[in-house]
Structures are given as C-alpha cells and as structure tokens.
Amino acid sequence: MEIIKSEKISYSYPVFEDPDSQENKELLEKKKEAAKALDGVSLEVRPGQFICILGRNGSGKSTFAKHLNALITPTEGTLWIDGMDTKDEEKLWDIRRTVGMVFQNPDNQIIGSIVDEEVAFGLENIGASTRDIRKGVYKALEEVNMREYAKVSPNKLSGGQKQRVAVAGVLAMNPKCIVLDESTAMLDPRGRKEVMDTVKKLNKDDGITIISITHYMEEALEADYIFVMDNGQVRMQGTPREIFSREEEIEELGLKLPQLCQLAKALRNKGMDIPMGITTEEELKDAITKRQISENDSEITAGEK
Amino acid sequence: MFRDITIGQFYPVTSIINKLDPRVKLCGVVVYIAAVFIINNIFGLLFIIAALAVLIYLSKVPLKHIMKGLRFVWFLVIIAIFFNLFFSDGDIIWRWWIFHMSRQGILRAAFFAVRLVCVIVGSSMLTYTTTPTNLTAGLEKVMQPLNKIHFPGHEIAMMMSIALRFIPILSEEINKIIKAQLARGADFDSGGIIVKAKGMIPIMIPLFISAFRRASDLATAMESRCYSGGEGRTKMYPLRYHKRDTVGYIVLLLFLLASIGLRILMQQFVTIGRI
C-alpha cells in the first residue's frame, strides 16, 4: 500500500468575503483564484522512498506538505496517508504520528527549554507512559547522534544541531514518514550536511519514507523520485535522471540544474557527445573520458597502421 | 536589553535546594515572605537573615551572583530608605526645610530596607535554584485543583514556559532590528519625546510582525506534534515527592512557627529594638 496517495487534491486559502459589498465581483474572483494554492495534485509515494519536491517560491510545495499530516485538509479531492483519509477526524492523531514534520526555522519549532524535554513533547502529548517516553526520547537522540546534548538548552546549539533535535522529536513518535519542509534552508553547508546525512541514514537503515522539500538541486540528485510543482500543480515527476534530462523545462519552472548537469549541458552545446540525464560524477567522467579513450584508440590504431 | 537581567535566571549547580520539588520551593517562598512581614523586632530580623544565609549556603549559588541580580532593585531600596528616613515623625534629631529625621525614622528606614532586600533575595532564590521547566511544572501542579473551576492551569504554565524560551530569541531579534535600522541611518538618541516615540515605529512594526510569525510557526509545529492542550498529557519527568521534600515541608513549618514565636515572645520580654 502507498504511504501517501493523493487524488486530485485542491486547496484554497480562505478569502474574506464581504456579503454586503456588491462591487467588484470580478476582483473577488481574482482573489479567489490567487488564493488557490493547490490545483488538482495527484501523486503516490511508496514506503521507504526518498522523495524530493522542487518548485519555486509560491508553487504550493509547503501547502502540500501541510496536508501530509493533516494540518490542513483538501477543499477538493482526497488524500490518504497510510490508508487513512486525512479528512477523517478520528484518525487525526494516528496520521500525525505516521507523518512527522520538520520545518524551516529551527527556533520557531522548539518548544522545550531542555533538549530531552523538547524531544519528549510529542510523546507527552499522546499520553505515553513515563517509561516509554524516556526510552523513546533517548533512542531518538541516539539515532540523530545528539545523545550527549540531552541536558543542554536548545538555545546553545548550532542550527544543524537544532534541526537534528527537531528530527529526533519527530522520530520519538515512531513515524513511518518524515517531511522536511525546507529544513536546511537556514543552515550553513556543514549544518545542511549534518541534517541530510541524518535523514539519509534513517531512510536507509530504518526504511522511513523521507519527503524533502528543498531549493538545493544537488540534494535532489540523490533522491529516488522527484516531483516538480508549479502553480499548485505537479508539473514534472520522475527519477532524477528523467527530471534532469528535461533541461529546458526545469529552467522554465524557475529552477536551476545542478552544477554537474549544467556542465554536461554546456559541453553538449559545444558539440561534445554527452548523453542526457547525467546524475553522478562517474557518469559524466565516463562520458568525457570514453570519448577521449575512443579517440586515443583510433589514434593508436592509426599509428600502428 | 533583556540579556542584562540576572534576576530570575537559573544558576546551574547541583545542591540540595536545587533538587527539592518545585512545589516545596513555591510553598517556601510564600512562607518566607509571610515570615518577613510577621517579624517585628531586631531578633526576628536577625533570625530571618540567618535563615536566608543558610539557604544561600545550601543552594551553592555564589553571593556575587546574587548581588549582581540586586543591581536593578537598589534604586527601589534607596527610595524606600529616603522616605522613611526624612519623613518619619518621632523624636526629631535633625530638621531642614521639609525634611526631618527622627530616631524612629532611622530605625524604620533600616528595618524596611533590610526587609525589602530579604524579600527580593529570598524569592529570587526560587528561580536561581529551579529550572524554568521545573518551575512551570510545579505551578501547573499547584494550580491543578483550580481546574475544577475551569481555571486554565496547564495553559498558563505552557505559556510561561514558551515565554521563557522565547525571551532570549526575541531580545536577539530586537537587537538585530535596531541595528538594521541604525544601518539605515536611524537616530534613536536625539529629539524630543514625540520624535523619539515616532522613531520607535521602525522597530516596533517589524518586531510585532516577527513575533506573530514566530507564534504562528510555533502553533503549527505544536499541532503537528499532536498537541491538544493539557488533557491526557503525560510527563517525561512527573513531579514526585521524595523524603527530602517531606523534610523541606517540616523545616518550613518550623520556620514559620519560629517567626511567630519570636514576635509573640519577644514582645513580652524585650522592649529595646522593637519597631
């Protein structure tokens, strides 16, 4: 069964309507159109996948992310999380335990004033026993490699460490899926690497589905599958190889190719024989050196003759 | 700005006072303040000071740290001394213009100042020796009986702990906004009060917007982690009384009785030093 299955979901942010005002029906319609953040999104995610969602600011990525643990529910269409309809209020807590979210600003999502209490917050909310809470908290801290900071104030941590604590807070609830909503946007390269390495490990070792919303194209190269959103719709989907083969489209949607793909494209434009959809250094290296080798070979054979 | 405030900041050491249940300490503060106002003679005062000294010794909070916290209340003490010193009636020993000094006034001023310092130091010992989380957990528990009359004890405690966490973050934010506007040539120093008040707008508006954004982010984050108020919530570190807490309560009771005793007994035998 798919962990996430969305069927033509649309969402509009509420627009203030003045019932007395007769004027400007057109403007209101316009406003309503502008408030439409999602427009018929259909997609499926299988358990254990590492997914990247790309798209420019305002493309609807974050709105979609908020649907995933029922912070908002679709105005049209249906979204199933692990078989549960997000509109089913009785399943609300199960959905939120199944899908955990890590947000962008580390300071605005930490509630506790000591690291271990922060990680415990979710388990406390669902009424777990004291013993289970402690066990869960320390296991989660161990998994994100923050055990030694258990008794420290979050204010004293670096950005990358704060985000790892946030991941631990989600992890303590034993989720099947973790959604990262631009969680590395405010971090420096080292912090970004810390967080990405942590979630990659969770994905690989524990089979937790990861959905990463990001502006870093390099991160997307390593995903299993990519969705590109624009204007509230899924405009492209596929493996990194498929997505980054469609070079023109990527740029039309306000994104940028990873540097590796940019180089492949530049070389190809200069007449070199480089295949489309290069995603790793090895592939590009092979493509460049293979040509050299074949040329060298022909030279050698020519020389022999 | 806020960063200078030392009053009420937890001092991280392990001591017997530190380990006491926050409820005992909350109760202690109430008893202590009551005692300060019960006593009415020099012996009582000495008793209170001695008790405070023992408390500070046991808490392992350095005296220097406590004195630093007092910096902000000195002027309050001075005002209190000033009024008691120069405007008290009694055996006048000095007089100039509207000011007059009396023997009783001097005594009263000294007594009042010492009392005030005792109250401030004593109650700040609570926050020096209790982590914010523990303190709010204690308050929540103490307020629990009020739930029956729909008093939102949990909500108040949660608000307090969030406020405590965000004070350093917001103070940093204010600092940053001020600097950013200074970098745009803002002048917060010169001009009259109205000019100055107007000059605050470029700080206040961004600050409010930022505070609202943070609040909304935090609410979303809490909701996504299954928060739904205090009902059905459990704790990783629930408050549990230990033997030392029972001892604490007994000490507090004895302390209160001793203060009352000192007031009643000394009244009969001693006339000197009574105020």
Place this chain on the structure above:
Amino acid sequence: MIIKLDHVNYIYNPDTVEKVIAVDDVNLEIGGNSLTAIIGSTGSGKSTLIQMLNGLLKPTSGTVSYDGEVIFTEGKETKEQKKKIRDLRCRVGLVFQYPEYQLFDETVLKDVCYGPKNQGFTQEEAEKKARKALEEVHMPEKSILKSPFDLSGGQKRRAAIAGVLAMEPEVLILDEPTAGLDPKGKTEVLDLLKRYQREKETTVILVSHSMEEVAQYADRVIAMHKSKVILDGPTHEVFSHREELEAIGLGVPEVQAFTESLGIKDAITVQEACDAILQRQKAE
C-alpha cells in the same frame, strides 16, 4: 573608499565567564572596484566583522580606518563623533540577513525613503533617490505603491536591498543576500548586485554560504574560521586551497571538485570547466 582594519579584535562580554572572542586580530584592506565574498561557517565571526566595517560595533581593540581616517577612539564618543559614526553608517551600507524582516512602512516607496530621509534629504529628494534605487533592483513600477508585505519573497528581498541602495553608499555590504530564496530569486539578486558593482565601480562585500555563488560572482574571497581570517586573496587562489576549505566545513564548488578528479586545476565555474575540458580535448 578604502576600509583598513589594523589588528582588530572584538570580544563579547569581556571580563566575564561568558567571554567570547568573535574577531581575533584581523588585518584587512577592503575597497576599490571589487566584489568581495566573505565565507566561513556559522559562528566564525563574519557577522561581527561586517558590523565593525560600518561602525555598528566598536572594536574592543585595534583600529578601523576609512580612507585613512579613524572614527572610533578610546573612551566615550563626543557629539561630533556620534554624528560622524552616523554618517559613516550611510557611507558604508549594510544589508542584514533576511532584510525583508525590517520592512515597516505602508508602501514600498515610503519604506525605501526611510534611509535618505534619515540622512537629511527632503521628501522630494528622498523620493527621487528611492525611485532610482527601486529601478536598480528591477522593482516593477506597479509594485512601488503596494504595501511591502504584499510582495513576493524575492521582491521583498529586493525592496529591502533598495532601502540601503537609496542611501547611495560608497561601500555596500550584504549578509547572505540570497538565503531562503529559490534558485531564480537567488540568480536575480546576485546578477543585480554584480551589475550594480560593475556600473558604479564600487565595493560590494557579500557574505555567502554557497561556494558555487562565490566562485561565479566574487573577485576576491576572505575565508574566516574560529574568529580569524585564514585565507584572503583572488577567488581562484583561495579555491586552490581545497584541503583547508574542506577542513573548515566549506569545501569548493561542486564543478571544481569534479574537474579536479579529471586532473584539471583552477576551473571553479561551469563555464571555466567547460572551456578547460574542451581545450584539453583539442590538445589531445
């Protein structure tokens, strides 16, 4: 304008247990016609350094001079000095991180006027300068009278940058001007900064965490680590110290790492890498 730092130190909370040395004995000369990037991980002292460059922070010791003139001296400032410091902040413009969080006025135009008006220009002059600055950041005409809070993320950022540009600073410093923007927004901001710098032949200093951006846009790079300047020089030269940069958690542009594995040195942008590879092919 040439800003010169001579044995500059900055210490937070001196004489206490929480003493933090944020900038440690830094000697620098920045100025002239260049786009300089300052790199370093969080907490390396970059932010403190740039705040000293425009007089928001006074060095704990050492001197900062502007075209040879020292503004901060020992002890308390006189009124005249205070005025000088304020003028200095206008001559050396500083755009903070996430500058859109400092927008406050009713319209974009009014907000951008805030700086020039603080400098003492009349409403009319200020508005003229503001319009010019908004043009420089490509703000669409129809957005100028909108509330700054109704703009898109990228537009807000550019409006905030215009707020400093309107003061016509001789040196422009920006702390992570592209943080949080999407790829297109990033390119827009960097392109306009580069063009601004080229046209005015002035000094632009930017703090960045993206080595790819730095390699593509900067002429000179200053790398900080643990409060000290550890590398300083032309961009190519700094990126030739790959091991040092990796040791401090920064690294080199992805394309450089790739071309080095092919045995090509000194190619730090996609364009350079492409040219170098083609050239080698030709030679062979």
